[in-house]
Amino acid sequence: MLVKLAILFSGNGSNLENLLQKLHKKKIGENEFEVVLCLCNKPGAKGIERARKFNLESVIIDHTKFLSREDFDKALVEKIGQSGAQLSILAGFMRILSPVFTSNVRAINLHPSLLPLFKGANAIEESFKSDMKVAGVSVHWVNEELDSGKIIAQKAFEKTKNMSFTEFESKIHALEYEILPQSVVEIFS
Numbered sequence: 524m525l526v527k528l529a530i531l532f533s534g535n536g537s538n539l540e541n542l543l544q545k546l547h548k549k550k551i552g553e554n555e556f557e558v559v560l561c562l563c564n565k566p567g568a569k570g571i572e573r574a575r576k577f578n579l580e581s582v583i584i585d586h587t588k589f590l591s592r593e594d595f596d597k598a599l600v601e602k603i604g605q606s607g608a609q610l611s612i613l614a615g616f617m618r619i620l621s622p623v624f625t626s627n628v629r630a631i632n633l634h635p636s637l638l639p640l641f642k643g644a645n646a647i648e649e650s651f652k653s654d655m656k657v658a659g660v661s662v663h664w665v666n667e668e669l670d671s672g673k674i675i676a677q678k679a680f681e682k683t684k685n686m687s688f689t690e691f692e693s694k695i696h697a698l699e700y701e702i703l704p705q706s707v708v709e710i711f712s
């Protein structure tokens with residue numbers, strides 16, 4: 524089956540690039556994956572350049588141009604609908620989504636903590652500073668509540684005693700690059 528994907532991002536886009544490298548136009552098992560839409564809410568985001576390496580021009584929908592969250596979400600829903608994507612992947616997409624989005628789009632989100640712990644935008648820092656001896660990353664279905672939908676996959680690691688924040692962050696990102704493409708492949712297998 525041909526699986527069409529939309530990837531939504533806001534900034535750096537390293538997960539976007541990793542997904543493009545591992546899945547775009549690749550046959551894995553019975554499925555061939557194609558990224559039909561790269562969607563970004565910030566003009567000038569680094570991910571826009573990363574997508575160009577794959578000949579993909581990102582669609583920019585700037586949230587600051589909309590009067591309400593719902594109007595912005597409606598524009599996202601329309602674009603995703605037109606693209607024909609069967610699954611939308613939030614890979615560093617830093618917007619809170621309203622029911623206009625969540626009830627119309629089948630989407631998964633990547634989050635840099637072991638959910639349900641450390642929801643929100645400062646997860647990496649909070650889990651680094653916490654007393655917990657393990658940390659990790661999660662992929663979950665998107666629902667109307669922030670970082671709260673059903674968990675699809677998690678990967679964890681042990682925090683070593685002298686681990687610096689930079690080492691910790693690199694470990695989080697390394698796990699993200701494994702878990703997100705794996706989750707997408709599993710959803711369709």
Ligand code: GRF
Pocket residue numbers: 532533534535536537538539614615616633634635699
């Ligand atoms: C990732 O850590 C992701 O989990 C979080 O935002 C970061 C995005 O990084 N939601 P990048 O833009 O993919 O490099």
